[in-house]
Amino acid sequence: MGRYLCSELVVLRTVAGESVVNLEEIWTGGAVFESESPLEAGSKVELQCGGMRLHGVAASVELHDFGCRVETQFSPLTPWDPARFNPKHLLDLSLLGPGEAAD
Secondary structure, eight states: OOOEEEEEEEEEEETTEEEEEEEEEEETTEEEEEESSOOOTTOEEEEEETTEEEEEEEEEEEEETTEEEEEEEEOTTSOOOTTTOOOTTOEEGGGSOTTTTTO
C-alpha cells in the first residue's frame, strides 16, 4: 500500500500535551501532519484518528512560519489500517494517469 494525500483534523498527544493537527499524508507505516506547535525530531507521538490510536516517533520536523511539518513513523504494533480509519479527502496518487497530477 502506498502513500495517500488527505486532509483531516486529528488529535496529537505528546509529553507536552494535546493539540489538534492537520493530517496531510498517511501510509501503513507513517504520516505527515502540520502543527502550529513546535515539536522536536525523535519525540514520541500519538495520533488519535477517529477511533484509532497510532503511536510513533517524529522522524523529521521542518519548521516554518506557521509551526512545523512533521513526518512520523508509526510503531509496528500500530500500523495504519484504512478499514479502521479512512481520512476525509483521501487521494491515492497511484490511481491517477500520467500527467494528471500536474493538471
